[in-house]
Amino acid sequence: MWAFINKLRSPKWFYAIGARLQPFFWVAAAALILVGTVWGLAFAPADYQQGNSFRIIYVHVPSAFLAQSIFVSMAVCGLVYMVWKIKVADMAAAMMAPLGAAMTFVSLFSGAVWGVPTWGTWWMWDARLTSMLILLFLYLGVIALRGAFASRDSASRAASVLAMVGVINIPIIKYSVDWWYTLHQPATFTITGRVGMPMEMWAPLLIMVLGFYSFFIALTLMRTRSEILRRESNKRWVRDLAGGER
Amino acid sequence: MPSGETPMIDTDDRPVADGEPRGGLTVAVWATLKRDLTLLLRRRSEVLNPLVFFALVITLFPIGISPDPQLLATIAPGLLWVAALLAALLSLDSLFRGDYDDGSLEQLLLTPQPLAMLGLAKVAVHWLLTGLPLAMMAPVLGIMLSLPAGSYPTLAFSLALGTASLSLIGAIGAALTVGLSRGGVLLSLLVLPLYIPVLIFGAGAVQAAILGDGAAAHLAILGALLALALMLAPWAIAASLRISING
Amino acid sequence: MTLRLQARKLACERDDRWLFEDLDLDIRAGEIVRVEGPNGSGKTTLLKILSGQLADYQGELFWNDRPMRQARQAFLSSLLYLGHAPGVKGALTPLENLAWYQALAGGAGHEAARLAALESVGLAGFEDVPAAQLSAGQQRRVALARLELTPRPLWVLDEPFTAIDRDGVAALEERLIVHARSGGCVLVTTHHELKASGELRRIRLGRGGQDAER
Numbered sequence: 001m002w003a004f005i006n007k008l009r010s011p012k013w014f015y016a017i018g019a020r021l022q023p024f025f026w027v028a029a030a031a032l033i034l035v036g037t038v039w040g041l042a043f044a045p046a047d048y049q050q051g052n053s054f055r056i057i058y059v060h061v062p063s064a065f066l067a068q069s070i071f072v073s074m075a076v077c078g079l080v081y082m083v084w085k086i087k088v089a090d091m092a093a094a095m096m097a098p099l100g101a102a103m104t105f106v107s108l109f110s111g112a113v114w115g116v117p118t119w120g121t122w123w124m125w126d127a128r129l130t131s132m133l134i135l136l137f138l139y140l141g142v143i144a145l146r147g148a149f150a151s152r153d154s155a156s157r158a159a160s161v162l163a164m165v166g167v168i169n170i171p172i173i174k175y176s177v178d179w180w181y182t183l184h185q186p187a188t189f190t191i192t193g194r195v196g197m198p199m200e201m202w203a204p205l206l207i208m209v210l211g212f213y214s215f216f217i218a219l220t221l222m223r224t225r226s227e228i229l230r231r232e233s234n235k236r237w238v239r240d241l242a243g244g245e246r
Numbered sequence: 247m248p249s250g251e252t253p254m255i256d257t258d259d260r261p262v263a264d265g266e267p268r269g270g271l272t273v274a275v276w277a278t279l280k281r282d283l284t285l286l287l288r289r290r291s292e293v294l295n296p297l298v299f300f301a302l303v304i305t306l307f308p309i310g311i312s313p314d315p316q317l318l319a320t321i322a323p324g325l326l327w328v329a330a331l332l333a334a335l336l337s338l339d340s341l342f343r344g345d346y347d348d349g350s351l352e353q354l355l356l357t358p359q360p361l362a363m364l365g366l367a368k369v370a371v372h373w374l375l376t377g378l379p380l381a382m383m384a385p386v387l388g389i390m391l392s393l394p395a396g397s398y399p400t401l402a403f404s405l406a407l408g409t410a411s412l413s414l415i416g417a418i419g420a421a422l423t424v425g426l427s428r429g430g431v432l433l434s435l436l437v438l439p440l441y442i443p444v445l446i447f448g449a450g451a452v453q454a455a456i457l458g459d460g461a462a463a464h465l466a467i468l469g470a471l472l473a474l475a476l477m478l479a480p481w482a483i484a485a486s487l488r489i490s491i492n493g
Numbered sequence: 494m495t496l497r498l499q500a501r502k503l504a505c506e507r508d509d510r511w512l513f514e515d516l517d518l519d520i521r522a523g524e525i526v527r528v529e530g531p532n533g534s535g536k537t538t539l540l541k542i543l544s545g546q547l548a549d550y551q552g553e554l555f556w557n558d559r560p561m562r563q564a565r566q567a568f569l570s571s572l573l574y575l576g577h578a579p580g581v582k583g584a585l586t587p588l589e590n591l592a593w594y595q596a597l598a599g600g601a602g603h604e605a606a607r608l609a610a611l612e613s614v615g616l617a618g619f620e621d622v623p624a625a626q627l628s629a630g631q632q633r634r635v636a637l638a639r640l641e642l643t644p645r646p647l648w649v650l651d652e653p654f655t656a657i658d659r660d661g662v663a664a665l666e667e668r669l670i671v672h673a674r675s676g677g678c679v680l681v682t683t684h685h686e687l688k689a690s691g692e693l694r695r696i697r698l699g700r701g702g703q704d705a706e707r
Contacts, residue, residue, distance in 0.1 A: 082485075137439040144435055148426050152508045153549065157489040158422050162436060165418055165482055169440050172471070176443035183450065231509060270599040277596030281585070288584045349578025355546055357597040358569040364597075492547055 011228045014088045018221045025218035032211030040204035053117040062212035063107040070100030075167035078160030090156040095223040101139035127181035138166045274359045275367045282371040300333040304387045315392040322391035323452035330380045338416040342424040362480035369417045377409025400455035407468045408448040414479040421486035496522040503552035525679040530698030536682045544574045544649040573645040579636035583625030587635045598643040610642040629656040654685040
């Protein structure tokens with residue numbers, strides 16, 4: 001464990017190991033998303049209530065999963081950065097934030113599109129959509145705070161603290177929004193909260209979720225690696241690398 | 247040196263060990279409370295401004311929506327809570343800014359006392375002079391919005407309880423943004439999403455009191471949120487202040 | 494009074510810029526240590542690290558031969574730090590300002606002590622005037638009154654002579670020497686040239702503002 005943490009201290013090591021892992025995740029992401037899309041759109045049976053419009057679930061649910069997971073990973077990276085002062089963790093967190101915000105937006109947008117056939121309107125103050133909207137604001141706050149500092153070290157620490165504060169609050173927000181929703185709009189049809197989905201429907205969904213996660217890991221590895229090069233551009237190993245490739 | 251000998255601590259005759267004597271913390275927290283109260287009471291407008299803002303925002307709604315008492319009565323709990331929440335947010339930016347600007351914050355960080363406790367003292371003053379007055383003023387504005395009778399004590403109590411959580415959570419944001427020259431708008435962006443649970447249960451309590459459901463459950467949850475904030479927020483505030491002072 | 498502040502292989506990197514590296518310090522009782530260097534060479538940062546405000550450094554710090562992490566409480570109880578800003582509240586009177594600092598230092602203290610401290614920095618008669626009505630130099634003197642009010646062996650002073658008139662500068666300089674001779678220790682940055690004395694030692698931070706390359 002210690003040896004691993006000490007290795008993580010070295011951006012160079014992360015850069016090298018990332019290069020080896022990255023192709024694997026790209027291939028996995030491409031394959032899984034392709035299979036999931038084709039299966040979900042073409043072969044999975046239509047929903048008996050919603051018809052074909054339910055197929056948007058194959059984008060909506062994975063992006064919603066990812067949006068929440070990314071916030072948690074961001075906070076974990078922040079914790080690692082604050083406790084062990086591992087800069088790579090902070091670089092990864094910085095790269096995750098925009099992706100997480102984008103995923104939250106995708107899930108909100110797909111939810112809104114899905115709302116048209118199911119509710120007949122683009123927006124309902126549905127518990128899930130409301131929680132997602134708040135999550136989007138949390139992401140925007142972290143991104144804005146990081147951008148507001150002149151010193152990057154301070155920006156990193158502030159963003160880490162905010163991510164950790166946010167992650168403690170996410171479950172509280174989620175439960176309170178659920179409570180609020182049941183209080184104000186009892187027994188409304190929720191778009192994803194159904195049990196007993198047949199295997200032909202959820203198998204492609206599972207594949208899509210895995211595909212999205214692979215995509216997230218691959219993209220984060222790639223962006224973190226380029227961020228390492230940017231931030232360490234005056235270190236010797238980066239210069240040697242640049243010189244060797246020229 | 248006037249007296250020729252240099253005791254490490256002037257008033258305490260005990261030798262300085264690793265731990266500061268416990269009395270030191272009480273004295274320091276008490277002095278900080280007193281200092282901040284004095285400071286704010288010398289600049290009364292800073293205390294009054296959020297209250298005036300609260301009244302003003304509440305005035306806007308009947309004008310903007312409709313003076314119909316029935317309509318106002320249905321939306322009054324939410325309106326009062328949202329307006330009070332925004333008013334409490336208004337004065338948050340100045341919570342640590344004065345101390346940051348004149349260098350007292352550095353000194354606060356260098357006392358042998360735990361920073362979290364001293365920060366808590368400052369938050370307590372903020373609540374005493376913002377949250378509590380807002381809570382006491384809310385019933386008056388409730389009358390103007392034809393808030394149904396019977397819910398007034400719940401309104402005041404839920405606001406008093408809730409604004410304490412708001413001050414604690416908001417202080418984290420204030421501590422994070424105190425080093426930024428224009429932190430005000432950013433502060434609200436950071437803090438407002440975190441306010442949502444308090445708003446839900448606060449407005450819910452008033453709503454429940456109107457419906458006769460018994461607001462106890464809501465108030466209990468508000469109390470639980472406050473307990474959680476009291477446990478966690480001081481540490482986050484201290485950590486954020488340390489970050490800001492070196493920004 | 495024993496007192497020893499040591500730094501081993503101290504280095505500080507801020508935003509990928511090395512302010513200083515491999516700095517070894519051994520500061521003992523009876524010394525006035527002046528940290529010198531051009532603007533941007535990290536004088537204030539060094540003082541902040543040595544006064545325990547900044548934890549963002551590499552290397553080790555020792556207070557009385559114990560690692561700083563373990564000795565932090567004892568260290569803070571022997572430290573008096575005055576930064577760039579005087580830390581004086583304009584809406585409070587000098588007396589009230591000092592009362593707060595006295596309480597933070599560990600005890601409620603006595604009004605007589607505060608009055609004496611104010612008198613020693615030449616502010617007799619201004620005790621009850623709101624500090625905002627005082628001049629910048631007078632406000633700085635309020636902060637300096639803390640040197641008398643809360644006796645601490647280690648003084649860390651960042652530009653303490655700012656805004657002070659000539660008499661005040663001479664008195665403060667004298668005060669630093671007296672403190673060092675009576676077993677205290679002073680760490681100071683200043684643009685003002687200090688009189689050479691047996692206690693004075695200089696630390697020079699180099700390479701002001703340049704990117705340190707590795």
